[in-house]
Amino acid sequence: MNRTNELAMLLDAAARDARPVAQIDPDQRLTLNDAYAIQKASIEQRLLRGERRVGVKMGFTSRAKMTQMGISDLIWGRLTSDMHVEEGAPIDFSRFVHPRVEPEIAFVLGKPLAGKVSAAEALACVEAVAPALEIIDSRYRDFKFSLTDVVADNASSSGFAIGPWCDPRQDLGNLGLTMNIDGRAVQVGSTAAILGHPLRSLVAAARLAAEAGEPLQPGWVVMAGGATPAEWIKPGNAVSIEMERLGSAGFQVQPGQPRPGGAQRGPCSQRSTP
Numbered sequence: 001m002n003r004t005n006e007l008a009m010l011l012d013a014a015a016r017d018a019r020p021v022a023q024i025d026p027d028q029r030l031t032l033n034d035a036y037a038i039q040k041a042s043i044e045q046r047l048l049r050g051e052r053r054v055g056v057k058m059g060f061t062s063r064a065k066m067t068q069m070g071i072s073d074l075i076w077g078r079l080t081s082d083m084h085v086e087e088g089a090p091i092d093f094s095r096f097v098h099p100r101v102e103p104e105i106a107f108v109l110g111k112p113l114a115g116k117v118s119a120a121e122a123l124a125c126v127e128a129v130a131p132a133l134e135i136i137d138s139r140y141r142d143f144k145f146s147l148t149d150v151v152a153d154n155a156s157s158s159g160f161a162i163g164p165w166c167d168p169r170q171d172l173g174n175l176g177l178t179m180n181i182d183g184r185a186v187q188v189g190s191t192a193a194i195l196g197h198p199l200r201s202l203v204a205a206a207r208l209a210a211e212a213g214e215p216l217q218p219g220w221v222v223m224a225g226g227a228t229p230a231e232w233i234k235p236g237n238a239v240s241i242e243m244e245r246l247g248s249a250g251f252q253v254q255p256g257q258p259r260p261g262g263a264q265r266g267p268c269s270q271r272s273t274p
């Protein structure tokens with residue numbers, strides 16, 4: 001097995017078993033291309049197990065996130081069907097290493113979208129937008145990573161919950177939002193924190209996905225990136241996002257059963273179509 005596949009298998013196993021691993025590239029000897037190749041190979045493992053590719057997530061699209069994690073380069077990752085958390089549903093804490101949650105906005109595409117596009121062109125391919133929460137769960141010990149580490153680890157992606165799908169033809173550039181844990185607002189922000197306007201994140205996703213030879217497909221979800229710093233979650237928490245005009249999304253964290261032999265995931269939940 002070559003080094004790319006070896007590291008991909010290591011990260012895939014860490015995610016499946018919910019067990020942290022040491023950073024694979026603390027001194028950044030790998031190139032970004034190497035790191036994306038590892039990410040791609042680790043996602044292949046999920047697809048081989050029957051998961052479906054359902055979209056793209058963007059990372060470090062806000063200053064809040066860059067500052068929190070000490071990384072200022074835009075990154076992206078691949079979303080698969082098992083990462084989808086049914087809106088309002090319980091999630092099993094034992095699936096995760098040390099999960100955090102962050103408030104985002106999600107797009108679902110009605111048409112393919114690829115390459116260098118303007119914000120207007122990107123918007124024309126959007127079928128709907130929704131308030132969303134991303135669960136990030138770095139597979140690295142202590143949630144510490146270099147840029148290449150986090151890229152290889154699929155940009156820490158672990159779960160996403162999506163609220164009501166809404167008409168995208170409205171001003172999305174400065175929607176107020178709060179993220180709540182157990183009824184308390186733990187983060188307050190705006191979609192303006194996402195590259196000044198979340199459509200810019202979609203424009204970047206269109207370019208990066210096309211460069212990787214995986215143009216954005218109709219039906220795919222694009223998570224635009226956290227608008228505020230992420231917060232730790234623990235068993236018992238009720239987590240939600242409230243977004244101006246678009247509504248809310250949430251989930252409940254359940255203790256779950258520890259899995260000695262590795263993760264036992266249920267069948268993938270279906271995203272309701274917009």
Ligand code: OOG
Pocket residue numbers: 058059060061062065069102134136137138150155156157224225226
């Ligand atoms: C990396 C993923 C960043 C975002 O929305 O900025 C990200 C991490 O913070 O672990 O998902």
Ligand code: MG
Pocket residue numbers: 057058059102104134136225226
């Ligand atoms: Mg995120």
